[in-house]
Amino acid sequence: MAGKRRQFGRVRKLPSGRYQARYVGPDGQLRPAPETFRTKKDADDWLADKQTEMRRGDWHDPDAGKVAFGPYAVAWIKERELTSTTRQLYGSLLKHHLEPVFGSVNVGEISAPLVRRWRADKLAAGTGPTTVAKAYALLRAILGTAVSDQLIRRNPCQVKGASTVHTPERPTATVQEVYALADAVQPRYRTLVLMAGFLGLRWGELIGLHQRDIDLDHAAVRVRRSVAELGNGQREIKAPKSAAGKRTVSIPGVIVQDIREHLKRYAEPGADGRVFIGAKGATPRRNHFNRLWHKACREAGIKGLHFHDLRHTGNTLAASTGASTRELMSRMGHSTARAALIYQHASADRERLIADALSGLVEKGRKGTAGPKGHARDTAG
Incomplete structure (x- = not known):
């Protein structure tokens, strides 16, 4: 009596003694298994899996991934x-x-x-x-x-945390250091340093400012564009890196007069005039400014501080005021809470240190007034 005819696929024994499985895919093409099997049961099981995939609509073209x-x-x-x-x-x-x-x-x-x-x-x-x-x-x-695109079933990039960029913690300049650097740098860039340190604006955002973006009557700066420097030396004027980057940042009153004097003395005239320009009227380039920055750092006796680190100062100061996460995100120009939470955490750590120091003072005070059994002395006359 003839055996039962196979309903799906074919299995044949090879001269080597191993078994080959083949089936007709949904595309009508005869598809062999990518490897041979030790036993006929293994080949049957593989075909059963392929049949289940096709029934579920989960079949994958094994040739789809043959793209360089x-x-x-x-x-x-x-x-x-x-x-x-x-x-x-x-x-x-x-x-x-x-x-x-x-x-x-x-x-x-x-x-x-x-x-x-x-x-x-x-x-x-x-x-x-x-x-x-x-x-x-x-x-x-x-x-x-x-x-x-259904070229592959699974992403082979499975190394946990491999795409995380671990950047070393950068230093945060103190208020005194920001002013020391502002006084040491070329006068036309003094206000650039102050605004970076106390507003937390990025280099490209600062260089992209025009006079119309600064409202000194209401002590505010409108960030609407950023200047990016490409690797080939070209510059590109673009919107900030995210929608949240377009924002209005309030100016601390303490530097309003510095900005006012800068606009009168160094900025390009007119509403469309650039706020920060070089001595010859060009938009400052980062590599040229870095030479001035390093010189200022040496004169101020400050080591290892990058210009971008001034942004950390502004954000840390803002967090220490008790601003909410949403408020910090808005001021910093971030679309996610991650960075704001980092600064809030740093502020919370500082608050913890203050509380611990206060606790020490309280304990010291208690010991100074405690009686022999730990009770407060009766100071009544």
């Missing part, structure tokens, strides 16, 4: 709405860190072990952890799209 990563990644970057600086960063990461290893590899052949080995080799070769984290994040994002 390099061209796919180039197209991925091209198709996205990115700022010029981000596009340039992604292009550099792809060229120098991803393409040499993954460029000619099919997307479907990029495995979790290959990704882990690539990352470990990069770190062992001395590539900076921040650069490796950014390259890994880009790789994960590209392959995440490959999952959405």
